[in-house]
Amino acid sequence: MLTKDKKNFIFKGVTASLGIAIGKVFAMESKINFDSVFNKVILEKQKLTYAINKTKLELNTNYEKIKLIAGKRYAQIIKTYSLILKDHVIKKNIDMLIDSGIDARSAIINIINKLDTIFITNKNSQYFKDKKSDIEEVWFNVINNLDNLKFIENNNRSFKFSKNLVIVANNLTINDIIYMREKFVIGFALDKSSKISHNMIIAQGLKIPAVVGLETISLYAKNGNNIIIDGYNGHVILNPTKSTLKMYSTKRYHQYIEINDLKKIKDLPCETLDKHKILISANISNPIEIQSSFNNNEIIEIGLYRTEYLYNRANSIPDENTHFWQYFNIINKIQHKTITIRTVNLNEDMLIDLGLIRNEYYRKKIGLTAIKLYLKYPELLENQLKGILRASAYGTIKIMFPMVTDLDDLKIIYKILNNVKLNLKKKNIKFDENIKIGVIIEVPSAVTLIDLIVKEVDFISIGTNDLIQYSLAIDREYIFYEPLHPAILRAINTIISVSHNVGLKVSLCGEMASNPSCISILLGLELDEFSVSLPQILNTKKIIRNLTFAKTKKLSKMILQCTSKTEILNIMNNSTNIKC
Amino acid sequence: MIEVNITISNKMGLHIRAASLFVQAVTKYKSIIKIIKNNFEIDGKSIISIILLGVECGCKLKFIIDGPDETEVLSTIKNLFSSKENSKI
Structure with a gap:
């Protein structure tokens, strides 16, 4: 959204990575390339051929390397990538776009974004999304090689590569971001993307300020414009006035001090x-996340351990042992700190992957949320609860149930939980018999019934992301x-x-x-x-x-x-x- | 022109690795290869087309092969999908 105050152009978006950056615009996808209007088609095709050949070469080198290290079977994936690169259907479509006057980079992006219409498939299915990401990965390498060319070109022309560059683009790939890190990039302003996109998670990791969802900024920003990224308020200011610039310089100075x-x-x-006293705990979506933080003693407790990653790309429901070992390992890793495990809440794409629902039931607006799903497939919850309870003998674990709507939901949960407990007892398997049970209040009905729910549980957690979404x-x-x-x-x-x-x-x-x-x-x-x-x-x-x-x-x-x-x-x- | 119907018996369907093996095996031939699933036709030498077709286990596919070396192509395809070689695809 674009607004104007006095003399500043302010774009309002969403903060994706905190911080303030002041620098010059580097526009990634300039739509018009005046330099090569006449021989543009030939030039773009040459560039594309160069980038494809370079990517092929890189893939071949990788194939040999992986074959040596991991064996032929794993190297096969690189072979597949080569085939994707050589696929004539996609190449034909890209060539057609270049012929119509679009540059090679935009043509590739265009075709990748239109895969579902070119190959007629359901673009909302998880199957398509997974496969698309494989195809994307290959072609992003080509784009990367094209961009290397672009950087060289730009260097030779009017625009000089200086320090303090802020990248303005429609959207970026993870490769783009990692590559730019070396190029004095200090901020990102993107039309698209969201805070939870992978590219932005990388930006957060690199601590580069970023504002996304700006909708039209790539149309307004020109190379060399002054730009301010305000990653605290989700604003981007293009061509700021002197006083605004001064104000943000002071803010940035404070930012440095704050980091220290x-x-x-x-x-x-x-x-x-x-x-x-307040307790701050950590949300994690995958145990890999805690490795670096733990050395720094940042984590006191894990307040939300999302377990959906266990089901990602799985072909069947994970069994009790899979669950147990995951939780057991994390307990050992964080040494006796409390972990609150949220039982699984799968979206429909994941359910299709697991073979639990078929495509034809697909695209219900909300679908089968946690408890309704457990009712239909009790083993989904049983396996997880068995794993959690067994692990609870080795550390402090709390269990938290998502998407609870009323007491009937709780009855279903307790029935399954008590059965699992009974089963473990019969087998003489140790577990924490007083394990704490909580619910996430994230559905408006649970707010209305909160006085009834609190009587049945040991703790309450509020899941505002969903609560806001469903309430508003x-x-x-x-x-x-x-x-x-x-x-x-x-x-x-x-x-x-x-x-x-x-x-x-x-x-x-x-x-x-x-x-x-x-x-x-x-x-x-x-x-x-x-x-x-x-x-x-x-x-x-x-x-x-x-x-x-x-x-x-x-x-x-x-x-x-x-x-x-x-x-x-x-x-x-x-x-x-x-x-x- | 040869037409042949094959039911995919591999558990995972024609997933990426299997599609890759298929395309590698048939690209060397001159014949045009078309794969038809539910009245929807794709180019059998395009790996992306096959991957995005989404061929699951139990899926019935029709192959249309047309060209000078069509009989060789047929035997290659049959060999790929035969039960003995099932682990391959």
């Missing part, structure tokens, strides 16, 4: 200025997706106060828990545990350490009186309110 400060607070307790009927990719909505804040308030009344602790495991403008309100609503993604742990801790619990309580009281989200946003835009 963050490292210092690693070992300090997580408490407010008035000594109110909006997908999370849209900018209208607003956590600071009176309905959401009232819901959270109800959940926390009802739970506290019966002595239950409440955690929150959505994006909200690490959102700087939400943290003070959540703290004021007396949330006990903030469960955030790994890169956000220190940042969240720092924000909490600078807040005063008593003041946040006042702020939350005031916010709960608000009648509209505009009113709430107005209060929160005043920075003194965030830093209370």
Whole structure:
């Protein structure tokens, strides 16, 4: 969304990677290439041939290497990639586009994006998405080789490669991002992509500020323009005025200081200025994530362990042992810290992969969510619970059930859980008999019934990502997706106060828990545990350490009186309110 | 022109590796190879076409082979899908 204030062009998008960057635009996909209007077709075809041949050469080298190390069977995948590269149907389509005057890079991207129409398949099926990513990977190598050419070209022409480049593009591949890291790139501004896209997760890992979902920025930004990426507010400012530039320079300076400060607070307790203690735990989607963080003692507990990765690309339901070994290993890795495992909640694509539903039932708007699925395929939950319970003999594990809507759901869960427990007892297998059971409140019906639900469980977690989506009927990719909505804040308030009344602790495991403008309100609503993604742990801790619990309580009281989200946003835009 | 019907008996269907073996085996021939699934026709020498066709186990495919070396192609295809060589595809 493009807005204008005084003299600045401000593009509003979504923060994908935190931080501020000030630099010059480097536009990745200039649509018009005046230099080669006359011989453009020939030039582009030459470039394409060069890039394809170079990719072939690289694949061949890789084939020999992999064959040597892993054997012929594994090297076969490279053979397949070569075949994908040689596929004449796709080449014919790319050539046709180049003939019509499009450059080679755009032609490839165009065709890859249209695979489903060229080859007529269901573009929404997981099968297609998986296969598409294989095809993409091959052609991205070609694009990469094309871009190498482009960089050389650009260097020789009017635009000089300098430091402090901010890449502006429609979208980028992971390869692009890794490659650019070497090229003095300090920020990204993209039309598309989302915070949870893989390319942006990489950007977060590299700590390069990025704002995405800007819709039209690639049309406006020209090479060499001044640009500011404000990865804290999700804004991008093109051709800023001198005063704006100055303001952001100061902000960036503070950012450097902040990063150094963050490292210092690693070992300090997580408490407010008035000594109110808060637990910050980690959300993880795959155990690989915790390897580096653990050496740094960043993680205190795992507040949300998503287990869907176990089902990814699986051809059958994972058995009890698969589950057990995963959980057992992670317990050993994190040494006696509590792990909260969320039982599996599969989307329909995964169900098709597992062979549990057939394509013709495909594309229900919501589909079979967790509990409904367990009812239909009890072994899905049984296997997982057996694995979890067996692992619970070796460390502290809590179990958390997603998408619970009412007490009937809970009855189903407890029936299966008790059966599994009984079974293990019969076999004399040890497990934690008092294992704590919790639910994620992420469906509006569960909020309404919260007073009944709290009586049946040991802890409550709020899953705001889905709760906001279902409550406000909006997908999370849209900018209208607003956590600071009176309905959401009232819901959270109800959940926390009802739970506290019966002595239950409440955690929150959505994006909200690490959102700087939400943290003070959540703290004021007396949330006990903030469960955030790994890169956000220190940042969240720092924000909490600078807040005063008593003041946040006042702020939350005031916010709960608000009648509209505009009113709430107005209060929160005043920075003194965030830093209370 | 030869037409032949084959039912895919491999558990995984014509997945990427199998499709790759198939295309590698047939590209050296001059004949045109068409694969038909549910009235939908694709080029049998295009790996992407085969992969995206989504051929599962039990799927019935019709192969149409046309060209100077069609009989050799037929025996190659039959050999690939025969039960003995099933582990191959």
